[in-house]
Amino acid sequence: MADVAVVEQPAQPQPKKLKPARKQVKPGEIEKKETPQTGKEYNIWYNKWAGGDMEDNYSNKVHAATRCSIRKDGGYTRADTSGTKYCCLFFARGQCPYGWECQYLHRLPPPAEELPETSKDCFGRDKFSDYRDDMGGVGSFLKQNRTIYIGRIKESGPGHETEEVVRRHFKEWGEIERIRVLQGRSVAFVTYVRELDAQFAKEAMACQSLDNDEILNVRWATGDPNPVAKAAEKRRLEEVGQQAIANKIDPRVIDAMRHIRALEDEEEVPLALEEEEGRQAKRLRLEAEEQIEEEEPEEEPLPKSGLLSADTLEGMKHFAEIRKRQQATSKPPPPKTGLGSLGDYGSDEDD
Numbered sequence: 487m488a489d490v491a492v493v494e495q496p497a498q499p500q501p502k503k504l505k506p507a508r509k510q511v512k513p514g515e516i517e518k519k520e521t522p523q524t525g526k527e528y529n530i531w532y533n534k535w536a537g538g539d540m541e542d543n544y545s546n547k548v549h550a551a552t553r554c555s556i557r558k559d560g561g562y563t564r565a566d567t568s569g570t571k572y573c574c575l576f577f578a579r580g581q582c583p584y585g586w587e588c589q590y591l592h593r594l595p596p597p598a599e600e601l602p603e604t605s606k607d608c609f610g611r612d613k614f615s616d617y618r619d620d621m622g623g624v625g626s627f628l629k630q631n632r633t634i635y636i637g638r639i640k641e642s643g644p645g646h647e648t649e650e651v652v653r654r655h656f657k658e659w660g661e662i663e664r665i666r667v668l669q670g671r672s673v674a675f676v677t678y679v680r681e682l683d684a685q686f687a688k689e690a691m692a693c694q695s696l697d698n699d700e701i702l703n704v705r706w707a708t709g710d711p712n713p714v715a716k717a718a719e720k721r722r723l724e725e726v727g728q729q730a731i732a733n734k735i736d737p738r739v740i741d742a743m744r745h746i747r748a749l750e751d752e753e754e755v756p757l758a759l760e761e762e763e764g765r766q767a768k769r770l771r772l773e774a775e776e777q778i779e780e781e782e783p784e785e786e787p788l789p790k791s792g793l794l795s796a797d798t799l800e801g802m803k804h805f806a807e808i809r810k811r812q813q814a815t816s817k818p819p820p821p822k823t824g825l826g827s828l829g830d831y832g833s834d835e836d837d
Contacts, residue, residue, distance in 0.1 A: 552580030
């Protein structure tokens with residue numbers, strides 16, 4: 487018997503299993519303290535004290551006791567089986583004592599399309615119509631803000647070195663689009679690709695330090711006054727909106743609307759590549775047939791004879807044939823039976 491060669495299939499890489507989330511602190515290790523009163527009245531709508539919140543001395547000058555590490559602390563929790571899409575706020579701050587038993591996600595925010603409501607942030611907190619006076623808090627649902635403000639940075643070198651330090655500490659929370667450092671003012675602006683990553687980074691880096699044991703002041707950034715930046719942000723929002731709408735609509739509906747718009751504009755209807763090639767072949771065939779017809783000599787009209795033209799004689803012949811058919815198909819009236827009109831007369835004789 488001939489030997490059969492056995493080809494060994496390369497081993498398929500096994501999908502990496504998620505590890506269970508680590509308990510960041512022990513229960514009761516972090517003492518919960520009430521928010522100090524910084525104003526005279528508490529606004530339950532804005533979730534802040536009215537007045538006096540431009541500089542919160544307590545929360546801004548106390549270093550955070552814990553810090554989150556995605557690589558060490560991240561993992562699966564009960565939220566992966568229950569379907570919860572919001573992240574754990576205490577996990578972002580490095581203070582969650584539940585670990586894998588937590589009801590919220592212990593990882594970076596999921597894609598924005600998976601969140602059930604756009605009026606909430608990545609932690610499930612309700613947004614408001616306006617920002618706080620100090621640009622802290624959850625944020626506004628009327629504006630998409632992907633930039634956070636970082637203050638109180640201790641600069642130890644030129645601007646590009648400070649930028650590298652900021653990038654190294656903030657890239658853990660998501661993809662960064664750009665970083666702008668104000669040299670000599672101890673301020674930096676970090677813009678993320680996704681707004682959800684900016685929300686997570688704002689909570690994770692609040693009151694943390696970089697390389698020089700400073701206490702960072704992390705807030706939401708105000709809008710960039712640069713007209714070029716405003717125009718670019720407007721174009722980006724339009725593209726994001728169009729892409730989001732296109733993802734929700736059936737592709738067949740989009741093709742139908744494109745065909746209708748092309749017909750209304752009296753333009754050529756866009757076709758697929760195969761249909762376009764078939765149309766090109768048909769166009770070439772029609773052009774060849776037209777060229778052949780142009781090369782053939784045209785028939786000369788029949789010369790006129792007598793008083794009537796050839797067309798008139800043909801028409802008269804046609805009507806004559808129609809009249810003959812009508813006469814052939816018409817039947818004579820049936821003959822009358824009986825006495826006819828004589829039956830109306832009486833007779834004097836009895837016989």
